[in-house]
Amino acid sequence: MTERTDRTVLLRGGNVYSPADPFATAMLVEGEHIAWVGSDGAAEAYADVADEIVDLQGALVTPAFVDAHVHATSTGLALTGLDLTADASLAEALAAIAEFTAGGADGVLLGHGWDETRWPEHRAPSLAELDAAAGGAALYLSRTDVHSGLATSALRALVPALADCAGYSADGPLTQDAHHAVRRAALAHLTPAQRRDAQLATLRRAAELGIGALHECAGPDISSAEDLAALLALAAETPGPEVFGYWGELGAAGVETAKRLGAVGAGGDLFVDGALGSHTACLHEDYADTDHTGVAYLTAEQVAEHVAACTEAGLQAGFHAIGDAAITAVVDGVRAAGDQLGAERVKAMRHRVEHAEALTPETLAAFAELGLTASVQPAFDAAWGGPDGMYVERLGADRAAQLNPFAAMLRAGIPLAFGSDAPVTPLDPWGTVRAAAFHRTPEHRISVRAAFTAHTRGGHRALGHDADGVLVPGAIASYAVWATTDLVVQAPDNRIAGWSTDPRSGTPGLPDLTPGEPLPTCLRTVVRGRTVHTHQGQ
Structure with a gap:
């Protein structure tokens, strides 16, 4: 059942990160907006009008995160498919490619994340090595920075006049126009179902991490107009993070396409x-x-x-x-x-x-x-x-x-x-x-x-939404609830600003993020008053 968006929710018994009240322990949400923040004692006045009362049990409430630069389809493909990011050597990457392609597949296979600078061999695979590992499959592998890529012979054969493109290499990674051409060819072979599954995987993962909004950076050389349109439609109909689209195409054509797609920027x-x-x-x-x-x-x-x-x-x-x-x-x-x-x-x-x-x-x-x-x-x-x-x-x-x-x-x-x-x-x-x-x-x-x-x-x-992204009355109710360690007022160098848990500072605390300390766990993510993620057991 879809959660109503006109509900009144009272959260209390926690720590609310709000400039309106640095000592706040409770927050009232009415529909899509925050109505009040304050103390547990004052929250009693709202208990009778709330449709739901959430006992935070000491958890931290913050604004939901905004990831201001993502590529949702490619991220989802990495989450659900071949991700070479953790592979520590060329040999390990080739073995992962062979395992991924062993079952055979129609169309083009995609993967991501290779980085030759981390490998002891200090080089990318040759075309012969890549073809052998892929077993003849049409395979595209983006480098970790997505500004060069590897393509098997079967995929290269799908791109007319590839050898004439700037950035072409007969045996190694492709860059510039050659890379854009093979990437477009690979993404063009995604089915609507594959694209939807990948985008859903990204939206779900973002919600699990307390992310309430994504800026999708699309364009003709990174995805496609169809990809952005599908993502914006999916986000509008699926409970999850909001998605704001950018379309990266030059000039009047880019402006017109951005307008047609409902993008916020060209x-x-x-x-x-x-x-x-x-x-x-x-x-x-x-x-x-x-x-x-x-x-x-x-x-x-x-x-x-x-x-x-x-x-x-x-x-x-x-x-x-x-x-x-x-x-x-x-x-x-x-x-x-x-x-x-x-x-x-x-x-x-x-x-x-x-x-x-x-x-x-x-x-x-x-x-x-x-x-x-x-x-x-x-x-x-x-x-x-x-x-x-x-x-x-x-x-x-x-x-x-x-x-x-x-x-x-x-x-x-x-x-x-x-x-x-x-x-x-x-x-x-x-x-x-x-x-x-x-x-x-x-x-x-x-x-x-x-x-x-x-x-x-x-x-x-x-985005020009200056009133949002902060827990104060009138702002949108996009927030996350966190299980975390002790809260501190933290700077990376205690000679500059120090570490403090003294409430007299009047500064709300955040989790201790010193390297080695555990990162907070997201218990709940809410976007415009609608719960889009709850941690297992909540």
């Missing part, structure tokens, strides 16, 4: 460049381990035209930009659009930059000046940062240490929205907060409180 994965792991992020100086600067997909002039078209249409523009040269192109293009249409008009749209890893002091200042929202993924640093990580291999220690400068971004006044880029890194909201608070480069760390805000309210603000 952006997301609109590629200005690629990724560091695939040597396709666009840099001002050569990579440390190869003699080129990556790939530029868009110029500043193209960025300017797109921002102007989106602003005129009342849609957010958004760009995937990782390398410093790509970010410079975005900044120059947005500024040019402001010169054309008026700086304040462009700034009011809160246009987005996805990833924004290689910022400089100049582009940090420009982001603040232009009102750009940074949609960033702290788990990237957890996966590839540090003295021995992929970033150092690609850029050298000095440049690698400048990546993902979250503290500097906050000091500059840049709005942050946290996400996972799943399946590039897993859906893992508390892990994301931990990664930002304990950045591998200490000077880039931010407090747990600031990181949590970026992963909750920040995702709503990126």
Whole structure:
């Protein structure tokens, strides 16, 4: 039976993370909105009007998380199919491929997550090795960053003139246009049932993790219009996280498609460049381990035209930009659009930059000046940062240490929205907060409180929904209930802000996210007043 959305629910006996009352232990929800927060004693006045009273038994109630960058179908395929993320060697990956394809299958098989920088062989499989492991199947395997991929001979044969595409390799991974072509061919062979099952798997997993909203970053080179339309329809009819769609296609055609699909922006994965792991992020100086600067997909002039078209249409523009040269192109293009249409008009749209890893002091200042929202993924640093990580291999220690400068971004006044880029890194909201608070480069760390805000309210603000993502009267009732350890007011360096459980601080506490401490368990996820997940036994 579908839960009514006009119910009144009283939660009491816990800890409610609310700026309206840092000592709140109870909350009243009426329909889709929060009506009141306060103490257990004051909550007695509402007991008679509540349709349901929830005894929190000391649990923590927070706003539901927002994952500001996901790819739902690909994430679901990784959750339910071949995921090579944990494979520790090329030999282990080839064995997993052979097991996955052993039963045979019609159509194209898909997998994700290989990363040669983690393997002792330090290389991707050759085409002959891949064909042998796949047993002749048509198989597509995206690299962990989804900016290059492997395709068996059977899949390559489905793509006309593949050898003429930029980024083609006769024996190794495919990048640029060649990668986009084989990816489109692979996804085109998904049946509607396969797509629906994958998207449902993602929505279920997100709900289990206390995620109440997802920003789906779709586009012609990452999924398809049909894929985004199916996801938005599924989310509308299925109890689960809300989904807000972005369509990453350039110019007037992209704007019109975004409008037709009901997307909130013509952006997301609109590629200005690629990724560091695939040597396709666009840099001002050569990579440390190869003699080129990556790939530029868009110029500043193209960025300017797109921002102007989106602003005129009342849609957010958004760009995937990782390398410093790509970010410079975005900044120059947005500024040019402001010169054309008026700086304040462009700034009011809160246009987005996805990833924004290689910022400089100049582009940090420009982001603040232009009102750009940074949609960033702290788990990237957890996966590839540090003295021995992929970033150092690609850029050298000095440049690698400048990546993902979250503290500097906050000091500059840049709005942050946290996400996972799943399946590039897993859906893992508390892990994301931990990664930002304990950045591998200490000077880039931010407090747990600031990181949590970026992963909750920040995702709503990126959409222009400034009143949501916080537990105060009038806000939407999208929240999660957590079993957790002691609550603390925590910064990653106790010389800066310290650790405190003293209620006199007037600051609500959050879980202790020190590395090694267990992450909270989600007991219940509620989206706009409707329960979309309950933990087994609840």
